[in-house]
Amino acid sequence: MIFAKELEKTSIMYSVCFGLKITLMSDLYLELQDSRKFKICFYRVNNFAQQTKGYSPILTFKVSEFDETLKKLIHYGAQQEHNIQEQDNQKVVYITNN
Numbered sequence: 144m145i146f147a148k149e150l151e152k153t154s155i156m157y158s159v160c161f162g163l164k165i166t167l168m169s170d171l172y173l174e175l176q177d178s179r180k181f182k183i184c185f186y187r188v189n190n191f192a193q194q195t196k197g198y199s200p201i202l203t204f205k206v207s208e209f210d211e212t213l214k215k216l217i218h219y220g221a222q223q224e225h226n227i228q229e230q231d232n233q234k235v236v237y238i239t240n241n
Contacts, residue, residue, distance in 0.1 A: 145200050147173070147185045147240075156219040156240060157183070160212055161204050209234045216240075 147153045150173045157163045157175050163183070167174040173185040183202070206212040213236060217223065221238040228235045 145183065145185050146188045148188060148190070150185060150187050152220055153185055153240065156216065156221065159219065160215045161206070213238075 150168065150170075154165050154168060154173050154175070158165055161177075163175040163177055165173070166176045166182070171187045173187075175183045175185075204212075213223070213227075216238055221240045224237045224239055226236075
């Protein structure tokens with residue numbers, strides 16, 4: 144379970160940028176699923192302190208079009224926290240979605 148302040152914004156970002164399917168959404172709860180039926184669940188909280196209390200989840204996604212995906216993420220509100228790292232023909236970037 145991941146805490147998020149804006150479930151609608153979160154649902155759009157994950158579905159558009161990573162192709163996850165919205166399987167359940169209410170005012171308090173969001174459930175997304177990938178093609179392998181892996182689920183990511185979000186619970187709405189009211190403030191940033193509740194959103195980050197106790198842990199900092201790290202999600203990793205492999206994408207075919209890194210640069211395009213990063214542009215979409217930023218367009219939908221994600222923030223790039225560090226420079227893009229490249230190693231062994233792979234790119235990695237740390238983003239947050241506050």
